[in-house]
Amino acid sequence: MEKELKLMKGNEAIAEAAIRYGADAYFGYPITPQSEVIEYFMEQNPIERTGMVVLQAESEVAAINMVYGAAACGMAAMTSSSSPGFSLKQEGLSYIAGAELPCLVLNVVRGGPGLGTIQPSQSDYFQSTKGGGHGDYRLIVLAPASVQEMYDFVQIGFDLAFKYRNPVLILSDGIIGQMMEKVEIGPQRKRRTMDEVIKQCPWATTGKTANRERNIITSLDLVASRQEEFNRKLVKKYDTIREKEVRCECINCDDADYVFVAYGTSSRLCMKAIDLLRKEGYKVGLVRPITLFPYPSKIIAGLAERVKGFLTIEMSTGQMVEDVMLAVNGKRPVKHYGRVGGVVPTPEEIVDAMKNFMKGE
Amino acid sequence: MAELTINDIIKEENLVYKKTKVMTDNVMHYCPGCGHGTTHRLVAEVIEELGIQDKTIGVTPVGCSVLMYNYLDIDMQEAAHGRAPAIATAIKRVMPDKFVFTYQGDGDLAAIGTAETIHSCNRGENITIIFVNNGIYGMTGGQMAPTTLAGMKAVTCPRGRDVNTMGYPLHITELIAQLPNVLSKTRRTARVDFRSLK
Numbered sequence: 088m089e090k091e092l093k094l095m096k097g098n099e100a101i102a103e104a105a106i107r108y109g110a111d112a113y114f115g116y117p118i119t120p121q122s123e124v125i126e127y128f129m130e131q132n133p134i135e136r137t138g139m140v141v142l143q144a145e146s147e148v149a150a151i152n153m154v155y156g157a158a159a160c161g162m163a164a165m166t167s168s169s170s171p172g173f174s175l176k177q178e179g180l181s182y183i184a185g186a187e188l189p190c191l192v193l194n195v196v197r198g199g200p201g202l203g204t205i206q207p208s209q210s211d212y213f214q215s216t217k218g219g220g221h222g223d224y225r226l227i228v229l230a231p232a233s234v235q236e237m238y239d240f241v242q243i244g245f246d247l248a249f250k251y252r253n254p255v256l257i258l259s260d261g262i263i264g265q266m267m268e269k270v271e272i273g274p275q276r277k278r279r280t281m282d283e284v285i286k287q288c289p290w291a292t293t294g295k296t297a298n299r300e301r302n303i304i305t306s307l308d309l310v311a312s313r314q315e316e317f318n319r320k321l322v323k324k325y326d327t328i329r330e331k332e333v334r335c336e337c338i339n340c341d342d343a344d345y346v347f348v349a350y351g352t353s354s355r356l357c358m359k360a361i362d363l364l365r366k367e368g369y370k371v372g373l374v375r376p377i378t379l380f381p382y383p384s385k386i387i388a389g390l391a392e393r394v395k396g397f398l399t400i401e402m403s404t405g406q407m408v409e410d411v412m413l414a415v416n417g418k419r420p421v422k423h424y425g426r427v428g429g430v431v432p433t434p435e436e437i438v439d440a441m442k443n444f445m446k447g448e
Numbered sequence: 449m450a451e452l453t454i455n456d457i458i459k460e461e462n463l464v465y466k467k468t469k470v471m472t473d474n475v476m477h478y479c480p481g482c483g484h485g486t487t488h489r490l491v492a493e494v495i496e497e498l499g500i501q502d503k504t505i506g507v508t509p510v511g512c513s514v515l516m517y518n519y520l521d522i523d524m525q526e527a528a529h530g531r532a533p534a535i536a537t538a539i540k541r542v543m544p545d546k547f548v549f550t551y552q553g554d555g556d557l558a559a560i561g562t563a564e565t566i567h568s569c570n571r572g573e574n575i576t577i578i579f580v581n582n583g584i585y586g587m588t589g590g591q592m593a594p595t596t597l598a599g600m601k602a603v604t605c606p607r608g609r610d611v612n613t614m615g616y617p618l619h620i621t622e623l624i625a626q627l628p629n630v631l632s633k634t635r636r637t638a639r640v641d642f643r644s645l646k
């Protein structure tokens with residue numbers, strides 16, 4: 088079969104991928120730079136294409152709670168937003184994690200804090216990987232670096248969400264969301280029938296039929312010892328995820344003296360910087376975490392045995408760098424370089440930052 | 449005349465009332481005099497009467513009735529404080545053949561969840577909202593609710609609700625009744641006979 092190629096924005100690719108995946112529902116609220124997600128959905132009218140429900144909610148709070156409601160029925164449900172809106176979703180995400188429901192959420196990050204800017208940023212790393220909302224929980228976090236990955240991570244994300252009954256976050260930024268690239272589109276998958284949903288999700292609230300006990304979706308347990316037991320169960324799940332689901336790309340690391348650590352847009356900039364540095368004879372590589380939770384700590388720890396140092400490049404004042412430091416555990420120098428507030432660093436700036444780092448500055 | 453024995457009394461033809469099967473046997477946690485038990489039973493009886501137990505999904509609020517799912521033998525979801533109508537919206541949209549209801553107190557529905565309430569009603573979502581208004585925040589210990597009456601004392605307005613600083617009780621039901629997409633609104637009192645409490 089011939090490949091289906093399309094020129095798309097990252098935000099459009101997400102929506103098309105969800106329709107093709109056979110997702111059941113999307114709930115969203117407009118915010119720059121991700122409004123194209125809901126606009127594309129509305130334009131495509133997926134209720135006609137596949138029967139998928141799409142609704143513009145009254146707020147991000149309502150949207151994420153709609154996701155909770157649909158997910159609790161065993162549906163493949165998703166929402167998307169950008170930083171200020173994503174803060175509002177933290178309540179719902181905490182409840183979704185606490186009720187162990189599968190869902191997919193997208194954050195097309197812009198600069199903050201507060202209303203910040205509408206320009207791209209990577210300053211929501213802490214919020215995304217360390218919990219974000221209240222309580223001890225984790226999201227599985229995927230960091231796309233291209234429009235193709237925006238498309239592909241929808242399927243990967245939903246599959247992981249259902250495998251672990253855990254919310255999955257695609258952590259993107261204003262550049263990946265807005266830029267247009269060639270995308271290879273997959274075939275249209277059929278949405279599951281109600282019988283298939285019930286078979287896959289026997290825990291879902293699909294109506295208490297005579298052949299089973301009632302299903303209750305809740306994150307509440309007023310007995311402390313039972314709640315502790317549940318917290319421990321979650322930890323076990325997260326440990327399994329740490330063991331099995333790490334995704335990471337190591338580029339030019341085999342002979343590298345120094346490596347960049349960067350995800351998403353920053354990793355693309357580092358690729359260009361590596362080209363420039365290697366032309367000058369510097370042996371430099373890149374570790375690109377694709378999952379930010381689980382973090383590729385073991386891979387970085389392994390590299391710390393032989394490379395001379397790690398420079399993280401982030402469009403933040405230094406967030407992921409803390410995870411690199413934890414992984415390196417004092418063995419090698421670790422530094423951060425970043426531009427913030429919506430400013431994107433140039434490859435030349437990154438080259439200079441690496442040269443300074445190598446000089447020990 | 450021969451005396452009636454207990455067995456005569458509970459004969460099928462003498463039965464005028466029995467507990468609906470839609471209620472579980474779990475012991476309720478409500479305080480003496482609380483109307484939630486009565487209201488739960490009414491909801492359960494209607495579900496039985498309509499024969500929709502297998503296709504009803506209920507959404508419970510944050511409030512005294514947070515544990516309602518322990519008492520009704522149907523599939524239920526527990527909502528975050530005030531978000532039940534958003535959750536019910538999604539349930540009904542993804543499974544349009546189900547009967548979906550929320551059960552909410554006045555703090556839940558008319559304070560923190562006002563936006564979710566008004567917008568789900570304004571969209572004309574095909575759901576039922578059961579609004580249980582006791583004029584107070586029960587679960588957290590009797591603080592002022594949006595529905596607390598003018599002059600009424602509560603632990604966060606110990607000198608009575610002052611309408612100049614705290615506003616008038618919010619007539620949320622009347623507000624919602626103005627919305628063209630709202631099909632019907634009824635008002636009932638779940639009366640508790642305190643004389644029986646002694």
Ligand SMILES: Cc1ncc(C[n+]2csc(CCOP(=O)(O)OP(=O)(O)O)c2C)c(N)n1
Pocket residue numbers: 510511512513529552553554555556557582584585586587588593
């Ligand atoms: C986000 C959030 N804020 C506050 C609370 C604390 N809280 C629990 S129940 C409640 C009030 C509920 O009052 P109402 O809806 O009138 O129901 P009632 O308890 O009177 O039945 C509050 C404020 C909470 N659980 N979550």
